[in-house]
Amino acid sequence: MSIIENHKTVGTPLSEGAKLSARDVCVYYGEKQAIYNVSLDIRKNEVIALIGPSGCGKSTFLRCLNRMNDTIDICNVTGEILLDGDDIYHPRVDVVPLRATVGMVFQKPNPFPKSIYDNIAYGPRIHGLASSRVDLDEIVEKSLQRAGLWNEVKDRLHAPGTGLSGGQQQRLCIARTIAVDPEVILMDEPCSALDPIATAKIEELIDELRENYTIAIVTHSMQQAARVSQRTAYFHLGQLIEVNATDKVFTTPEHQLTEAYITGRFG
């Protein structure tokens, strides 16, 4: 299989007044190109799922949205990504506040080897979001409640974060991300390392979080995409093939590659 020449994304990739706008984004790892001219808008307070077979570039694209690809030396990003109308790749933009606004939850839960309290409190501390211990306590409690973890850990806030179960650790990471009050949450296959029950809890959580945050979630599981998202974007070999309402993508996809993927012919 090779990339499609002169491809234009099918469906509704663009919209008015979007939270995050990507235009003609290309990503190169050294000489090799990984993302080919992707243009996509992510609307405020929606959950958009990025799906596609392994190696199709969905994680790479996601990482562009909060400039995590900057940490990889050979990675080169061209094109434009606007957050509320401001180009995040402008030379004068500081990545530090950007990453506080656009948070990320990773595939494998990675709590800091500190207490649960300190895990959540770290972000607010370094960004100066709490002026007193009382404020910090409040932020920690609110984040843990929003992440659905408060009842389980409220008696052991000073126990190490690494002592929790996998599902709890991932919810801890979500709480940690929420604690810095972001506007967008990027999730890179957040449930792939978890058991079904923990996965269900997190999917429930994503639905609740939609009220306050914009969420982009990369997922390998089509069922999960169907359950949690309003719109779905299908990637294939670094190109954005189709973007449509989730129902439409999974019942009457417009592009033949999308259909081939969701019917299981490859992927």
Add this chain to the structure above:
Amino acid sequence: MTDSTMTTRQKVEASMARRRAAETRFRVYGMASVLFGMLCLVVLFGDIFSKGTSAFRQTVLTTEITLDADYLDINASSDERALMNANYEGLIKRHFKTEMSPSGRKERRQLYSMISAGAGWQLQGVVLDDPELIGETITIDLIMDDDVDQWFKHDRDNPESTRLSEKQLSWLNTWVDSGALHTRFNTTFFVNGDSREPELAGIRGAITGTFLTLLVTFLLSFPIGVAAAIYLEEFAPKNRLTEIVEININNLAAVPSITFGLLGLAIFINIFGVSRSTPLVGGLVLTLMTLPTIIISGRAAIKAVPPSIREAALGLGASKMQTVFHHVLPLALPGMLTGTIIGMAQALGETAPLLMIGMIAFVVDVPSFISDPSTVLPVQIFLWSDSPERAFTERTSGAIMVLLGFLIIMNTAAVMLRRRLERRW
């Protein structure tokens, strides 16, 4: 039996004998090597201990001596100078002349030579501690001369191998019979600095010098080493210059240590004018020597921190500096400390570079600042081993035992630290 008639199973069975023999041979070689190594260790320690344990006991003569105020010309209210300068040696000589009644000058000299030259200072110490004792009769354990010490500890069954005369031996035997002559724990070894007289020689100066030198080394090499490791691992751009720096640091770890002594002599002493033979310049030279060790182990510790922790911190909006100092460094610190302790243990035993910068001098006073001339324990051992007197032989082995003790403690601490702080994530 031809191959064609044997099944695979049979061929495998046939080869088993040879394979088992090879494995048994390998195991035997391994055990033999380990046993040989342990045997060498036992021989080494056995030799050192057999020579050195006697260094920790010291022959003394318990005697009652009157602090005659008229003879010494002092009293309880005399000033410190007068108390210090009183003729304690003469008092001791007079006391023994009265007790043992030697006849003639030769016998008197023989009698006095059996008591250590430091006995006078022992009395002085007693008086300075409590001037009220002047005029009283006190019981004191007087240190005996090293000839007497060696005779009492080793030669009592072998009267030919001692330098002592028959008259001296007869006096000594009288004291032995009355129980006045005996050994006690050799506190002098730990309390005194170096001395020409073996019975008064101690390692306190060397130990203090070692401590001060290692302190300077640690205070300089730990921050510089840790900072260099962090910079090279996290912040240095990947270009030719960084590569050159890395190669040179790795090479420096293998440079013969005496070269650092030459460097110290040429630069610190000649160009910067740091005074010779001080813990300051010794510490500077040893810093140069331990820096490569600390940097290399520090970099390994930093590399071992999982990238997921870094990504989590960066994803939250931590800057590079914050990620390194709040997350990477605390996790890498145990590994760095282990490397530092091992580096310090190496520095503790170094002699060659310190010889070049002059710490080989005969230093009697115990140093109190890093700018006082001093010596270190390995050099002290080297100096004493040069001495032909038997008393110094046993003290050399005693000092070696003390040095080995420190090294074992430091290396054990490093191992325990590493084990306890491993894999906290």
